[in-house]
Amino acid sequence: MSVRTVNRGRRVVLVVYLVVIAIAGLMGAILGATRPDIVDPVLFGVVQLPASPLGMAAYGMITVGIAIGVLLGAVAYVAARFDTHEPGGE
Amino acid sequence: MAGQQLALTVLMGLVLVGVAALLTRIEDWRQYTPLAGGSAVAVGEDTGYGHREKPSGVIRWLTTVDHKDIGILYGVFALLALAIGGLMVMVMRFELITPASDVVSAQFYNALLTSHGITMLFLFGTPIIAAFGNYFVPLLIGADDMAFPRINAIAFWLLPPGALLIWGGFLVPGIAPAQTSWTMYTPLSVEQAHVGADLMLLGLHLTGVSATMGAINFIVTIFTERGEDVNWANLDIFSWTMLTQSGLILFAFPLLGSAIVMLLLDRNLGTLFYAVGEGGGPILWQHLFWFFGHPEVYILVLPPMGLISYIIPRFSGRKLFGFKFVVYSTLAIGVLSFGVWAHHMFATGIDPRLRASFMAVSLAIAIPSAVKTFNWITTMWNGRIRLAAPMLFSIGFISNFIIGGVTGVFLAAIPIDLILTDTYYVVGHFHYIVMGAIAFAVFAGIYYWFPIFTGKMYQRTLAKWHFWLSMIGTNVTFFAMLLLGYMEMPRRYASYDMVTVGPLEAQTLLHQAATVGAVILLVGQVIFVWNVVSSWLDAPKVTDTDPWDLKQSGLFTREFGWHADRLTAADGGEQQTVTDGGEKHEATDSPQPGDTEA
Numbered sequence: 001m002s003v004r005t006v007n008r009g010r011r012v013v014l015v016v017y018l019v020v021i022a023i024a025g026l027m028g029a030i031l032g033a034t035r036p037d038i039v040d041p042v043l044f045g046v047v048q049l050p051a052s053p054l055g056m057a058a059y060g061m062i063t064v065g066i067a068i069g070v071l072l073g074a075v076a077y078v079a080a081r082f083d084t085h086e087p088g089g090e
Numbered sequence: 091m092a093g094q095q096l097a098l099t100v101l102m103g104l105v106l107v108g109v110a111a112l113l114t115r116i117e118d119w120r121q122y123t124p125l126a127g128g129s130a131v132a133v134g135e136d137t138g139y140g141h142r143e144k145p146s147g148v149i150r151w152l153t154t155v156d157h158k159d160i161g162i163l164y165g166v167f168a169l170l171a172l173a174i175g176g177l178m179v180m181v182m183r184f185e186l187i188t189p190a191s192d193v194v195s196a197q198f199y200n201a202l203l204t205s206h207g208i209t210m211l212f213l214f215g216t217p218i219i220a221a222f223g224n225y226f227v228p229l230l231i232g233a234d235d236m237a238f239p240r241i242n243a244i245a246f247w248l249l250p251p252g253a254l255l256i257w258g259g260f261l262v263p264g265i266a267p268a269q270t271s272w273t274m275y276t277p278l279s280v281e282q283a284h285v286g287a288d289l290m291l292l293g294l295h296l297t298g299v300s301a302t303m304g305a306i307n308f309i310v311t312i313f314t315e316r317g318e319d320v321n322w323a324n325l326d327i328f329s330w331t332m333l334t335q336s337g338l339i340l341f342a343f344p345l346l347g348s349a350i351v352m353l354l355l356d357r358n359l360g361t362l363f364y365a366v367g368e369g370g371g372p373i374l375w376q377h378l379f380w381f382f383g384h385p386e387v388y389i390l391v392l393p394p395m396g397l398i399s400y401i402i403p404r405f406s407g408r409k410l411f412g413f414k415f416v417v418y419s420t421l422a423i424g425v426l427s428f429g430v431w432a433h434h435m436f437a438t439g440i441d442p443r444l445r446a447s448f449m450a451v452s453l454a455i456a457i458p459s460a461v462k463t464f465n466w467i468t469t470m471w472n473g474r475i476r477l478a479a480p481m482l483f484s485i486g487f488i489s490n491f492i493i494g495g496v497t498g499v500f501l502a503a504i505p506i507d508l509i510l511t512d513t514y515y516v517v518g519h520f521h522y523i524v525m526g527a528i529a530f531a532v533f534a535g536i537y538y539w540f541p542i543f544t545g546k547m548y549q550r551t552l553a554k555w556h557f558w559l560s561m562i563g564t565n566v567t568f569f570a571m572l573l574l575g576y577m578e579m580p581r582r583y584a585s586y587d588m589v590t591v592g593p594l595e596a597q598t599l600l601h602q603a604a605t606v607g608a609v610i611l612l613v614g615q616v617i618f619v620w621n622v623v624s625s626w627l628d629a630p631k632v633t634d635t636d637p638w639d640l641k642q643s644g645l646f647t648r649e650f651g652w653h654a655d656r657l658t659a660a661d662g663g664e665q666q667t668v669t670d671g672g673e674k675h676e677a678t679d680s681p682q683p684g685d686t687e688a
Contacts, residue, residue, distance in 0.1 A: 009473035079471040
């Protein structure tokens with residue numbers, strides 16, 4: 001298995017990861033723009049962010065990015081340590 | 091008047107007898123053996139692979155008990171239902187472009203809404219899964235056919251009359267279609283006097299009977315008809331999900347049937363099962379309905395998850411990571427799915443202690459779903475990914491499933507649910523699952539096995555157009571709905587000019603965006619239909635015994651072994667024609683035991 005083809009798997013997964021984070025950011029930005037009256041972004045219950053499109057986008061991207069990023073880190077760790085597949089064999 | 095009716099009845103009886111007599115003259119049905127194998131390639135095509143016993147033309151399809159033929163019938167039926175349900179929702183989306191009700195009446199909108207839900211869940215979702223199951227489970231487990239071929243045929247043939255009854259209100263002039271929404275909540279569904287609602291309930295009952303018969307067949311087939319070299323350890327993941335799904339159907343659908351009969355009795359014979367005061371009240375209906383309704387979600391999603399678990403390894407060049415855990419998570423979802431139903435009823439005023447326990451189980455069921463997602467991504471992580479159409483749809487499934495799943499976890503929390511219940515947030519969430527995930531898996535399965543059930547290859551460029559338009563359309567439409575929900579836009583409204591919550595301008599804009607997304611989706615599906623039909627009719631025959639190069643990664647499986655055998659036999663090879671089911675032959679590409687795992 002070449003390095004390039006292995007990287008393709010990782011690249012696709014990372015692109016999906018980034019797309020999902022971007023969607024979270026977009027949702028935050030739109031909510032911040034349209035309903036600043038009902039949002040109050042406090043990152044992890046500690047860091048107060050402004051109720052603006054930027055603040056809400058940052059809130060969405062950081063929260064989702066870290067939550068799913070932890071799982072993605074676990075994927076990378078498990079794949080490196082416990083994946084026993086032999087290419088071409090069963 | 092009475093004389094006329096009597097004459098009509100006698101005339102109809104004579105016509106039926108005439109039709110029966112005609113059929114017996116055309117073909118002698120009894121000469122066909124139920125296990126007569128055969129190819130399910132294009133209608134009437136002779137591949138020389140053991141279907142000489144079958145009649146030709148329409149009679150073949152009306153009388154077949156071959157699991158592959160029935161799979162094709164299920165598939166065609168389900169795709170027709172998808173088209174009808176899709177066109178219904180297009181009318182609704184156009185209605186919602188402006189706040190006022192100016193394309194169709196509110197009553198007609200409600201009827202479309204009801205019918206769209208029922209059609210997609212019962213006439214597209216369950217049947218398309220049965221299509222894959224019927225065609226491929228016997229091939230994958232080394233069975234000659236389903237355990238009960240005739241029951242299999244009956245189960246399918248209950249669906250068309252069921253569909254006609256469900257759509258009866260639209261088809262029969264003079265009666266209004268049901269306007270109850272797919273949840274059929276009482277007292278609305280008891281008091282709504284439309285005959286269309288009775289027809290719909292009867293049709294729904296028939297589809298339930300059909301699903302139950304199919305489920306019994308799958309369970310018995312997987313338990314008793316497996317090949318000698320197929321055991322529980324190497325049973326493929328798709329069959330595992332079909333088995334679990336069938337178990338869920340067995341416990342869920344009969345309950346729906348009973349609840350529907352009680353509703354019909356309340357409507358027509360004056361019983362009081364769901365009556366306020368004397369009877370169990372509207373909450374009884376909701377408990378019974380959702381005890382069926384939530385497992386139904388997993389009935390619809392488990393086999394698609396099986397398809398994804400099956401397809402991703404084959405385009406990643408490696409076995410499914412953590413196969414056992416994917417099976418365990420399937421079983422865990424199956425069990426837990428019966429313990430979450432009241433999360434649909436958080437806002438009904440049920441006991442807060444009950445709500446808390448249902449919230450806990452609802453949050454817990456996210457864990458096995460996350461386990462599956464984890465395993466799919468880990469499989470891809472070190473994989474040699476090939477972005478063919480089945481893989482694109484599988485990756486789209488994962489992306490949409492994450493968004494649909496995460497938005498669902500929030501709904502499982504009581505305080506959030508109380509705010510978002512009955513808003514478009516809910517609609518956006520579950521459509522990310524049913525369209526973005528389930529339908530995507532269905533498309534992945536259709537493209538992956540296209541060479542098997544048509545003997546042809548689809549047009550790759552069109553398939554990629556189909557994927558990208560579906561992906562963009564899904565995300566535009568349902569993302570807009572999530573935002574509409576955050577803006578407190580209530581669901582099930584034909585018009586929203588009177589809605590006083592949220593900024594109307596932004597809501598209108600989002601509704602328009604959702605409609606644009608729906609149009610993009612529609613264009614994608616038109617391309618899909620064109621691709622399937624034109625490829626099936628005109629594409630050259632597949633001559634490659636391994637069209638996906640599965641041998642290279644050691645993931646060649648039984649169904650493609652059967653495909654290879656068919657091609658060898660059609661080429662005039664010396665192979666013996668046998669009943670279908672992928673039994674092993676000499677010098678063939680049939681896989682070895684254990685190959686099905688992954």
